[in-house]
Amino acid sequence: DAGVTQSPTHLIKTRGQHVTLRCSPISGHKSVSWYQQVLGQGPQFIFQYYEKEERGRGNFPDRFSARQFPNYSSELNVNALLLGDSALYLCASSLVEGAYYGYTFGSGTRLTVV
Amino acid sequence: QQPVQSPQAVILREGEDAVINCSSSKALYSVHWYRQKHGEAPVFLMILLKGGEQKGHDKISASFNEKKQQSSLYLTASQLSYSGTYFCGTESWSGNTGKLIFGQGTTLQVKP
Numbered sequence: 001d002a003g004v005t006q007s008p009t010h011l012i013k014t015r016g017q018h019v020t021l022r023c024s025p026i027s028g029h030k031s032v033s034w035y036q037q038v039l040g041q042g043p044q045f046i047f048q049y050y051e052k053e054e055r056g057r058g059n060f061p062d063r064f065s066a067r068q069f070p071n072y073s074s075e076l077n078v079n080a081l082l083l084g085d086s087a088l089y090l091c092a093s094s095l096v097e098g099a100y101y102g103y104t105f106g107s108g109t110r111l112t113v114v
Numbered sequence: 115q116q117p118v119q120s121p122q123a124v125i126l127r128e129g130e131d132a133v134i135n136c137s138s139s140k141a142l143y144s145v146h147w148y149r150q151k152h153g154e155a156p157v158f159l160m161i162l163l164k165g166g167e168q169k170g171h172d173k174i175s176a177s178f179n180e181k182k183q184q185s186s187l188y189l190t191a192s193q194l195s196y197s198g199t200y201f202c203g204t205e206s207w208s209g210n211t212g213k214l215i216f217g218q219g220t221t222l223q224v225k226p
Contacts, residue, residue, distance in 0.1 A: 042216030
């Protein structure tokens with residue numbers, strides 16, 4: 001079975017631009033969460049979606065938005081990019097809404113803002 | 115709010131043991147442990163739930179002290195493959211379940 005897939009793997013954007021990151025969870029997993037990981041730090045929670053509804057939001061500005069589609073895949077959108085948005089963006093899927101069974105992370109999208 | 119991990123870094127020889135600690139100031143519902151190798155995704159190791167038992171597989175185990183809001187990860191007879199950065203992730207009662215707050219990580223290097 002395929003794991004969590006994210007695309008693209010790497011991305012270079014200019015300040016002020018917009019970016020869309022995509023995630024496909026493991027088949028059967030209904031929950032998708034997004035995390036931002038800055039080099040040398042632990043992942044930081046951005047959003048959680050379950051059954052296409054937002055279930056949680058971290059301490060990120062409104063420039064960050066996300067959605068989950070009927071097939072449970074998800075998109076993370078970031079508007080008006082800043083240099084500080086440069087990070088590894090991780091998508092994690094789980095079977096249920098809570099993290100009871102643990103998360104399976106994708107390999108991430110490395111975003112560089114110049 | 116972010117759990118604190120200690121130590122920040124550990125260097126071991128193959129076969130030696132290590133303990134990584136995770137401490138939170140909030141009442142915890144669960145503690146997760148993940149290992150991340152350089153350039154790769156974090157990999158789930160185990161979850162410890164409030165009221166649950168100590169868990170483990172192979173030579174990696176963990177405990178969860180609910181009263182102290184602390185968890186420890188035990189790596190015994192370490193192998194080269196254990197090298198990486200270990201993160202604890204905590205779920206608290208005050209937030210929505212599924213939202214993990216990760217510690218800053220503990221880098222473990224196992225040498226031959």
